[in-house]
Amino acid sequence: xxxxxxxxxxxxxxxxxxxxxxxxxxxxxxxxxxxxxxxxxxxxxxxxxxxxxxxxxxxxxxxxxxxxxxxxxxxxxxxxxxxxxxxxxxxxxxxxxxxxxxxxxxxxxxxxxxxxxxxxxxxxxxxxxxxxxxxxxxxxxxxxxxxxxxxxxxxxxxxxxxxxxxxxxxxxxxxxxxxxxxxxxxxxxxxxxxxxxxxxxxxxxxxxxxxxxxxxxxxxxxxxxxxxxxxxxxxxxxxxxxxxxxxxxxxxxxxx
Numbered sequence: 001x002x003x004x005x006x007x008x009x010x011x012x013x014x015x016x017x018x019x020x021x022x023x024x025x026x027x028x029x030x031x032x033x034x035x036x037x038x039x040x041x042x043x044x045x046x047x048x049x050x051x052x053x054x055x056x057x058x059x060x061x062x063x064x065x066x067x068x069x070x071x072x073x074x075x076x077x078x079x080x081x082x083x084x085x086x087x088x089x090x091x092x093x094x095x096x097x098x099x100x101x102x103x104x105x106x107x108x109x110x111x112x113x114x115x116x117x118x119x120x121x122x123x124x125x126x127x128x129x130x131x132x133x134x135x136x137x138x139x140x141x142x143x144x145x146x147x148x149x150x151x152x153x154x155x156x157x158x159x160x161x162x163x164x165x166x167x168x169x170x171x172x173x174x175x176x177x178x179x180x181x182x183x184x185x186x187x188x189x190x191x192x193x194x195x196x197x198x199x200x201x202x203x204x205x206x207x208x209x210x211x212x213x214x215x216x217x218x219x220x221x222x223x224x225x226x227x228x229x230x231x232x233x234x235x236x237x238x239x240x241x242x243x244x245x246x247x248x249x250x251x252x253x254x255x256x
Contacts, residue, residue, distance in 0.1 A: 005171055005172050006172065011039050012035065013041065016040065019040070020046050021045055025066065027124060030068045036071075037067070039066070040065065041065035041066075041171060043061075060145075061144060061145030063167040065139070067139075069137075070134070070136070071133070075127055087197050089140065091177045091196075093118065096158070096165065099114075099161075105200050106202050107201070107230050109244075118142065118143050118161075119142045120141050121140055122138070142170055144157060144158050144167050146159065204222065205222070210232060219235065220232070229242060229243050230243075
């Protein structure tokens, strides 16, 4: 399918009518040497997925895209890019929607509008022998035209929020901001990304219940640390850092 979006020369876009998963497609291309900036986007996914393999409803009319990156960074810095992408996503949606203050971040990788999930981010990577980062694939899904009837955090879509727009226009705006935030992250580190993410973070300083290794931990949510871990102030135990890999469900504040 002809790609109908005009993007910065950094990007090498390929448009598909239907694909199992844009992330799977991009990972396959990354494994055989596809260059940084390779972008796969599809009008429909048959096996879309989010974090921890959760199903991501992917009917026509929404945005599904995955980008290959090959940054020269330490392996332990790679997870930071999920926050880079989230900040770029929130900036994009805030620029498009009539009520930008309603756009917020939910840790670790969701973007909400008016308290409802509208977009998700999935980061996957590969490490070479010797512990060198080979590639990152960042996948994004945005509910543009429709959203599931049931799902996490009462999903919504841009159409439901009163915005009539094509997925191509959302992709163009998003790619501009991803490129800008990528350059800032590589040049200035994680600090400005962290600050921007926390400016829109949902529920900082509120009570949060987090399931970690099958146990519920209760504490005051203080935001994220310099690596993106969730910081929880647990009464009697002090501050606890919780990584994406540790967390199961989050309760209380976010309802689930």
